[in-house]
Amino acid sequence: MDRYAFKKDLEGYAELEREAAICRKYGIDYRLEKGSVARVMDRFHPAKLEIALSEIIPETASATTLRLISRDHYLPPFQAGQYLSIAVEINGVRTSRPYSISSAPHQTGFYDITIRRKEEGFVSSYLLDQARVGDQLSARSPAGHFHYNPLFHGKDLVFLAGGSGITPFMSMIREVTDRGLDRKIHLIYGSVLKSDVIFHKELTERATNHENFSYSLVISSPPKGYRGLRGFITAELIGRLVGDIGTKTFYICGPEEMYRFCLPELEKLGLPRRKIRKEMYGPPEDVTKDAAWPGGVAAARTFNVRIRGRGAIKAVAVEPLLVAFERRGIVVPSSCRSGECSLCRIKLLAGRVFQPQGVILRKADARFGYIHACMAYPLEDLEVLL
Numbered sequence: 395m396d397r398y399a400f401k402k403d404l405e406g407y408a409e410l411e412r413e414a415a416i417c418r419k420y421g422i423d424y425r426l427e428k429g430s431v432a433r434v435m436d437r438f439h440p441a442k443l444e445i446a447l448s449e450i451i452p453e454t455a456s457a458t459t460l461r462l463i464s465r466d467h468y469l470p471p472f473q474a475g476q477y478l479s480i481a482v483e484i485n486g487v488r489t490s491r492p493y494s495i496s497s498a499p500h501q502t503g504f505y506d507i508t509i510r511r512k513e514e515g516f517v518s519s520y521l522l523d524q525a526r527v528g529d530q531l532s533a534r535s536p537a538g539h540f541h542y543n544p545l546f547h548g549k550d551l552v553f554l555a556g557g558s559g560i561t562p563f564m565s566m567i568r569e570v571t572d573r574g575l576d577r578k579i580h581l582i583y584g585s586v587l588k589s590d591v592i593f594h595k596e597l598t599e600r601a602t603n604h605e606n607f608s609y610s611l612v613i614s615s616p617p618k619g620y621r622g623l624r625g626f627i628t629a630e631l632i633g634r635l636v637g638d639i640g641t642k643t644f645y646i647c648g649p650e651e652m653y654r655f656c657l658p659e660l661e662k663l664g665l666p667r668r669k670i671r672k673e674m675y676g677p678p679e680d681v682t683k684d685a686a687w688p689g690g691v692a693a694a695r696t697f698n699v700r701i702r703g704r705g706a707i708k709a710v711a712v713e714p715l716l717v718a719f720e721r722r723g724i725v726v727p728s729s730c731r732s733g734e735c736s737l738c739r740i741k742l743l744a745g746r747v748f749q750p751q752g753v754i755l756r757k758a759d760a761r762f763g764y765i766h767a768c769m770a771y772p773l774e775d776l777e778v779l780l
Contacts, residue, residue, distance in 0.1 A: 438470050443478075443533045445469075447525055448504065457510040457558060457592045458522055459496065463503065465530065472536030474499050474565040475645075475673075478507055479534040479729045484520050489720045491517040492730050494561040494647075494673075495536060496593075498568035505536075508592060510558035534729050540647065540673040542566065542577075547643040547671070552636050553581045554627055554656055556648025560592050562673060563647065567597070571604045580608040580636050584627045584652070586615050610635050626655060629662035639663055647673040674732030674752065677714050681771055684750050688773060691748075697772040702743065702779045709772045715740070715747070716767040719780075726767055726780060733769030740767050745776035 401407050449461035462478075463469075477492040497506035512518045540562055542551070553563045560583060570577050585591045591611060601609035612623045612631065623631070636642060644665060646656055653672065660670060678684060682693050693712045700706040701724070709718035716738050719726050728738040733753030742763050747770040749755070755766065 437468070439535050440470060441535065443469070443535060445505075445531050445533055447527055447529045447531065450525070450527060451506075453508060453592050454590055456590055457508060459506050459508045460521065460525065461497075462505045462507065462531070462533075469502060469505060470535055471502075472499050472505075473541040474569045475541035475562040476536045476538040477540075477562070477730070478505055478536055479731075480507070480517070480521070481532045481534075482517055482520060484516065486723070487720055488723070488725050489517065489717075490534075490728055490731070492538075492676075492732070494538075494540075494565070496561040496564040498565055498572055500569060500573060508558065508561045508564070510592070537729050537735060538673075539734070540645070540671060548641060549577045550642045551577060551579050552632075552639075552642050552644045553579060553583075554632075554644060554646040554648070554652075555581060555583045556627075556652035556656075557585060557590070558592065559646075559648030559652065559673070559675070561647075563645070564593055567600060567607060571600050571607055578606045580610070582610045582612060582627055582632065582635060584612045584614065584648070586613070588613050588617060588620065627652075627659065629659040632659065633663060639665055639669075643669050643671065645671040645673075647675070650675065650678055672752075674730060674734045676732050677769055678750055681712050681748070681750060684748075686751065687748060691773050697745075698775045699772060700775075700777045702777060704780065709776075711772060713771070714768055715765075715770045715772065715776075715778070719767065724780070728768055731768040733766045736766060738767040739764045741765075741779040742770075743777040743779055746773040747771055747776065748773055 444465040445462045446465050447460055448463045451459040451461065453459055472495060477494045479490050479492045481488070481490040493507035493509060495505050496508040497504065509518050509521055511522055555563050563581060567579060567581065569575065570579060581597065583591065594611070597609045601607050610623060612625065612627055613620060614624070614626055616622070616624045625631070644660060646653065681687060691711050695711045696708050697711065698706055699709045699715065699718065707718060707722045709715060716726055716728055716731070726738050726740065729735045733749065736756065736759070739759060742765050747765055749765065749770055753766055753769045
């Protein structure tokens with residue numbers, strides 16, 4: 395006896411059977427398309443990119459642009475302002491660093507990343523001193539939230555850049571001016587020395603040739619006889635340059651000191667925080683200077699970190715756990731290294747860590763004890779699960 399015979403007595407079953415027969419005859423057999431969606435998604439957001447260095451372009455005495463091409467002749471799209479996480483192996487240490495893409499997103503043949511030399515920089519020094527044209531590299535797909543959103547950011551934008559913080563803005567400026575997009579941009583670019591200003595010639599030319607782009611350069615240590623803007627990017631200077639801030643959205647990207655100085659200056663103008671977009675820019679230079687750092691924990695103190703099922707390592711208080719893992723050959727997936735993307739999340743089973751302000755931890759992660767290894771500093775002996 396057919397145990398499913400009762401289906402024929404259900405109201406409407408006969409009509410469904412007829413429709414099914416028609417679909418089998420004239421419809422599409424989607425079983426043949428199995429995996430096609432995954433293939434499309436992987437093309438737009440591949441987990442790994444195989445790239446090569448095609449050109450090295452000097453910008454200033456301290457900054458260089460590396461032009462990267464795909465080894466399989468395809469680069470996934472990105473949004474202006476996003477970054478590329480470059481993976482390297484240096485002296486047996488496998489690590490990665492995010493670098494903002496400075497080329498425009500409509501330029502599909504290559505990615506440009508512009509790197510400024512950093513004192514005691516581990517990866518930046520390696521790329522600037524040892525990378526050669528033809529070198530093969532690996533990277534993660536472009537990522538990051540520091541990009542324009544037409545639903546919330548309006549069409550009147552002010553960019554505050556400091557030093558190498560110009561790189562994501564360069565991608566946005568090139569996109570808007572090259573494509574004639576309906577947005578107005580005013581760039582205020584601060585630098586200690588005029589000789590260290592990246593893209594100065596191109597920015598000047600674009601400001602001359604495009605009515606919707608303005609460029610203001612501010613030098614804090616100007617040479618003798620300098621006639622341009624000098625000093626720092628203060629509330630008074632911003633107000634004088636951009637006028638009414640009511641309809642404007644501000645973006646800010648630069649070194650740690652710039653955030654500490656400029657954010658209070660923007661508050662003086664009465665600008666609500668929702669109108670300020672900040673780029674996350676890696677761990678702090680000295681985490682002990684954070685106002686919330688516990689005074690009883692010395693910078694040089696070392697703790698034991700037990701990794702469930704994988705032994706134990708030593709970690710210094712002022713070093714993010716992610717770096718401590720990498721130094722000992724333990725690879726934890728990472729991308730932003732700024733406490734934003736959550737790719738490096740691990741479970742804290744025992745002990746306490748310090749996480750600086752700005753780390754974006756999901757409520758579920760906080761509830762169940764997950765932390766971002768890239769921005770978590772040990773305050774005592776720990777046990778973690780990778």
